[in-house]
Amino acid sequence: MQLHEIRPIHKPKKQKRIGRGGKRGTYSGRGIKGQKSRAGRRLQPVIRELIKRYPKLRGYRFKSSSQSQKSKTATLNLEVLEKKFQPEEKISPEILLEKKIVRRIKGRMPRVKILGKGKLTKALTIENCSVSRSAKEKIEKAGGTVK
Secondary structure, eight states: OOGGGOOOSSOOOOOOOOSSSSSSOSSTTSOSSSGGGSTTOOOOOHHHHHHHHSOOOOSOOOOOHHHHHHHTEEEEEHHHHHHHOOTTOEEOHHHHHHTTSSOOBTTBOOEEEEEOOSOOOSOOEEOSOEEOHHHHHHHHHTTOEEO
């Protein structure tokens, strides 16, 4: 005898079939009324009650344009540009992508915004990037340009 040949000696106990007439009386051991006394009853799933309690939000819900725009924007600080670029070098989203400073977002070229954290000593030319006010001041102070 092997492990896959082992079977139980006794048969599994069959469930009592209630409510088929016979000597059990009118309610056949099911009690009176309610979900448990009905024919073909299935108890309500617990998750349904949770769904019912959850507040419903009305109206057409869509992502606002500002939220989706934020997700497609890659942000950079001046300190990163200071480390990765040489003086008089040009900076654009394409170049940032080549140098692997910025990634594609959902397969598309991201919008790049340059923020003013850190110091900048090199004169850099920045194209096709949005720039914060503080970053613009620092870039122009270092002798760079923003187009």
